[in-house]
Amino acid sequence: DAGRRRQERIESRLPVLKTVEVLLPVALDRPLTYAVPEGLDIVPGDLVVVPLGTRPTVGVVWDGEGAAVDAAKLKPLSGKVDAAGFSKPMRSFIDWVAVYTLAPRGQVLRMALRGLAEDPGPPQPRIGLRATGVAPKRLTPAREKALAAASDGVVRSKKALSEAAGVSTSVLDGLVAEGALQPAPLPPPPPPRQPDPDLPGPELSVEQAASARALREAVAARAFSVTLLDGVTGSGKTEVYCEAVAEALSAGRQALILAPEIALTIPFLDRFAKRFGARPAVWHASVGEKGRAAVRAGVADGSVRAVVAARSGLFLPFKDLALIVVDEEHDAAYKQEDGVAYNARDMAVVRARIEDAAVVLASATPSIETRVNVERGRYDKLALPARFGGRAMPAVQAIDMRRVGPPRGSWLAPAMVHAVTETLAAGQQALLFLNRRGYAPLTLCRRCGHRMKCPNCSAWLVEHRFRASLVCHHCGHSAPTPKTCPACAAEDALVGCGPGVERIRDEAAERFLGARISILSSDVMGAGERLKAELEAIERGEIDIVVGTQMVTKGHHFPNLTFVGAIDADFALGAADPRAAERTFQMLQQVTGRAGRGEKPGRALIQTHDPDHAVIRALVAGDREGFYRAETASREAAMMPPFGRLAGIVISAPTKEAAEAHGRALARIAPKVEGVRVLGPAEAPLAMVRGRARVRLLAQSVRDFDMPGFLRDWLGAAPPARGGVRIAVDVDPQSF
Numbered sequence: 001d002a003g004r005r006r007q008e009r010i011e012s013r014l015p016v017l018k019t020v021e022v023l024l025p026v027a028l029d030r031p032l033t034y035a036v037p038e039g040l041d042i043v044p045g046d047l048v049v050v051p052l053g054t055r056p057t058v059g060v061v062w063d064g065e066g067a068a069v070d071a072a073k074l075k076p077l078s079g080k081v082d083a084a085g086f087s088k089p090m091r092s093f094i095d096w097v098a099v100y101t102l103a104p105r106g107q108v109l110r111m112a113l114r115g116l117a118e119d120p121g122p123p124q125p126r127i128g129l130r131a132t133g134v135a136p137k138r139l140t141p142a143r144e145k146a147l148a149a150a151s152d153g154v155v156r157s158k159k160a161l162s163e164a165a166g167v168s169t170s171v172l173d174g175l176v177a178e179g180a181l182q183p184a185p186l187p188p189p190p191p192p193r194q195p196d197p198d199l200p201g202p203e204l205s206v207e208q209a210a211s212a213r214a215l216r217e218a219v220a221a222r223a224f225s226v227t228l229l230d231g232v233t234g235s236g237k238t239e240v241y242c243e244a245v246a247e248a249l250s251a252g253r254q255a256l257i258l259a260p261e262i263a264l265t266i267p268f269l270d271r272f273a274k275r276f277g278a279r280p281a282v283w284h285a286s287v288g289e290k291g292r293a294a295v296r297a298g299v300a301d302g303s304v305r306a307v308v309a310a311r312s313g314l315f316l317p318f319k320d321l322a323l324i325v326v327d328e329e330h331d332a333a334y335k336q337e338d339g340v341a342y343n344a345r346d347m348a349v350v351r352a353r354i355e356d357a358a359v360v361l362a363s364a365t366p367s368i369e370t371r372v373n374v375e376r377g378r379y380d381k382l383a384l385p386a387r388f389g390g391r392a393m394p395a396v397q398a399i400d401m402r403r404v405g406p407p408r409g410s411w412l413a414p415a416m417v418h419a420v421t422e423t424l425a426a427g428q429q430a431l432l433f434l435n436r437r438g439y440a441p442l443t444l445c446r447r448c449g450h451r452m453k454c455p456n457c458s459a460w461l462v463e464h465r466f467r468a469s470l471v472c473h474h475c476g477h478s479a480p481t482p483k484t485c486p487a488c489a490a491e492d493a494l495v496g497c498g499p500g501v502e503r504i505r506d507e508a509a510e511r512f513l514g515a516r517i518s519i520l521s522s523d524v525m526g527a528g529e530r531l532k533a534e535l536e537a538i539e540r541g542e543i544d545i546v547v548g549t550q551m552v553t554k555g556h557h558f559p560n561l562t563f564v565g566a567i568d569a570d571f572a573l574g575a576a577d578p579r580a581a582e583r584t585f586q587m588l589q590q591v592t593g594r595a596g597r598g599e600k601p602g603r604a605l606i607q608t609h610d611p612d613h614a615v616i617r618a619l620v621a622g623d624r625e626g627f628y629r630a631e632t633a634s635r636e637a638a639m640m641p642p643f644g645r646l647a648g649i650v651i652s653a654p655t656k657e658a659a660e661a662h663g664r665a666l667a668r669i670a671p672k673v674e675g676v677r678v679l680g681p682a683e684a685p686l687a688m689v690r691g692r693a694r695v696r697l698l699a700q701s702v703r704d705f706d707m708p709g710f711l712r713d714w715l716g717a718a719p720p721a722r723g724g725v726r727i728a729v730d731v732d733p734q735s736f
């Protein structure tokens, strides 16, 4: 008792501590409560360092009162991070995404903290060299050259001075040792040039100008709006949405331009620089840590005005976001499947609503979701129905592979070969498109029939000759291509079945002797300098035939490209995925749209085994609207998105039995609610990935239904996942 009283006396002498809720970038939904040390002024949104387990961790002060706990018993936070905090809209956005995707809030926060250097430390002054006037003991010709180059008194880096003088750096080291040169701080680099919205843009056509005006008004309104910019390939969508960017920049505000693929940002950067006199900031996975830290800091303090980004750029903490452009809004790459399963196009709309910003969704082949939102009056629409400069759309024809296909062991039909030959003879460029990386999608033994499968996944291994290996496109497993069959040990019996782009390249090299061929595929080209150089070589006409995957379908502008051949166009059409038709249509429309964007008219051929398929017929007839009407009607009839809602629940486990048992247990306890049904468990589209068996439950509901709420109620009552069972929720799955 005496002890307790003493304890109370001690506590009453301690200052009254405030508590705060801190959200941490870990897989926790709830913020944790910390005590605020005296003298520290903390408000919601501040970035703080807190002890978490044994590690100091950066978190964000979240809204809400600290829990009613004894502050003295809480760990105090360690300090404040000297970086711009999270605005209220940014915090609401993170809350919203977490609720919608069912991801723990901390996991969403982790995406928004990317690029934040844990402890950047004080900036290191950069050191260079300058001449002192002290004569070295010995003057060699090299030393003379070095001192002459340094005689202007300018401080240069060691590397710059050695290059300017044409001497090795060891010569400079010698001069430093003898006092003739001396280290000195380099002048700070000039701040990067900012885009200038007042530079004149191109002269716009009447239709373009009308659309540009409408978009400028939407940005100037400082209110939430979504506009579909629906323009055929080559209509000048980029030029038009750049006017919206100009409007944001003129107001001193910020613009975010999302692109589905890094490769697409490369040509865009130059176009942007031409329009605004400086490049935008760039944000994606291939940007180094330093670069990302700089972009993040600039975005947060408002000094960076324009950012071109992959989908993750949506989670940057903009200070004053006026506009989000989602280029190629229909693209499936906007959907993140791992971790937080979100669609950046949809979340861009959410973010803009929270920030009172304008959204521009640009596409030549808008998603059915977006078109339906326009029809319902929720989004505005601007149309650019014709190519810029009166250029014609390419003429599209189908090649019926059942009747006039290629000879055995070859992938290009005679008509395709003929068209490429003609194109090359006219001094123009041809593009052969196949959406399959590698050399062959399946390798089997001619003698025993053994098929090379991934040891971890239910997938075939894809031969990549370029890397001389067999690769799994799902888990990344890779092994050198064996010389003998692993099953029967036969030598030289393994053969590749079916084509990939590398194989098409080989066939093209054989058939079109002397043609300069380039292969554009993410695994061959990467996304950096190599790709950029290749794209420029194509643009300059140094390449005759481009063989490429879907990497080439979008965005690029090759003025001398007049022919596009799509090989095996319908391999995706047979898939059970209800989105397959829409996706194939979009892909083929985009790739054929690469033809004839310059002065010369273009044409396209599509190799197909199903020329009567609605997708192929619409492409040949140029009947985009007809295709959309039919596809929209069939979605509506099947209550598929956007007419109904879907969510997938993937249950994975070390064994198929464990996954199935848990799936059945979950299905049994699904709440019985009007307007929703639960299907499955069934094998997931990929039944085995990375050594884990996968089954899937599918919840399908009417449109006006709170699917996340339903899932939360359901999964909240679920039995605990034991024995390595894992559950992943995917609201609005891309493929189903």
Ligand code: ADP
Pocket: 202, 203, 204, 205, 208, 231, 232, 233, 234, 235, 236, 237, 238, 239, 240, 388, 557
């Ligand atoms: P989209 O994005 O709709 O496919 P782009 O914006 O890439 O079309 O435009 C296609 C080509 O036409 C580009 O080379 C672009 O520079 C050019 N272009 C479009 N509009 C104009 C214009 N008003 N003045 C000059 N060139 C234009």
Ligand code: ZN
Pocket: 454, 455, 456, 457, 459, 472, 473, 474, 475, 476, 477, 690
């Ligand atoms: Zn695998």
